[in-house]
Amino acid sequence: MRVTLLAVGRLRPHVRAAADDYLTRLARYVTVEEREVKEASRAPTVEAGQRDEHAALAAKVPPGSRLVALDRSGKTWSSEELARRLDDWRLTARPVTFVIGGSHGLAPALVAKADDTWSLGVLTLPHELARVVVLEQLYRGFTILRGEPYHK
Numbered sequence: 311m312r313v314t315l316l317a318v319g320r321l322r323p324h325v326r327a328a329a330d331d332y333l334t335r336l337a338r339y340v341t342v343e344e345r346e347v348k349e350a351s352r353a354p355t356v357e358a359g360q361r362d363e364h365a366a367l368a369a370k371v372p373p374g375s376r377l378v379a380l381d382r383s384g385k386t387w388s389s390e391e392l393a394r395r396l397d398d399w400r401l402t403a404r405p406v407t408f409v410i411g412g413s414h415g416l417a418p419a420l421v422a423k424a425d426d427t428w429s430l431g432v433l434t435l436p437h438e439l440a441r442v443v444v445l446e447q448l449y450r451g452f453t454i455l456r457g458e459p460y461h462k
Contacts, residue, residue: 311396312405313342313448314372317441318363318412319349325438332445339452342445345370349412356414364417367409375407377424380440381416384427389461392447393454395426408448410440 313336321329329344336342347366353359371377376399387395399406409416409424413436421427430443453460 311340311400311403312372313340314345314375314405314407315342315410315441315444316345316347316367316370316407317410317437318347318367319437320346321438321441325442328442329445332442332449335449336445336452339456340448342448357417359412360414360417361419363412364420367411367416367420371407371409372405375405376402376426378406378408378426378428379416379421379424380408380410380430380444381421381424381427382429382432382434383421384429386429386431389447389450390454393451396448396451397455408444410437410444412437 333342333344347363347370350359350362353362408428409420411417411420430440435443450461
């Protein structure tokens with residue numbers, strides 16, 4: 311299974327360290343690639359910035375990939391539900407791309423194109439932290455599938 315984590319913005323060093331820890335752990339189970347695009351911080355409006363980011367993100371989605379948008383309008387999944395989805399996606403032999411927007415979220419057009427929309431909950435998280443949470447949950451999901459003791 312090949313997973314791409316596509317995100318707006320770069321991680322600051324202290325957040326990068328946490329993300330790298332989970333990327334190292336995940337390497338035991340799956341091939342994960344991170345791809346980043348620049349945040350459209352100089353756009354004249356939020357909508358213009360989202361459009362610019364949408365174009366940059368869309369250009370980096372691997373062909374044929376199942377697209378999972380991280381958006382507050384999505385469905386919340388328990389860790390066990392994510393594990394079931396990972397198992398189903400693995401069986402389809404299709405790459406999976408998780409997309410995380412910048413500080414203003416993803417463009418509605420990108421969310422509409424997604425195969426699935428996942429919400430991490432009703433809390434507002436910084437997009438850097440959301441990336442670490444996604445990586446941790448992917449790791450947790452794979453340990454659940456393997457019956458390993460990480461998930462209690």
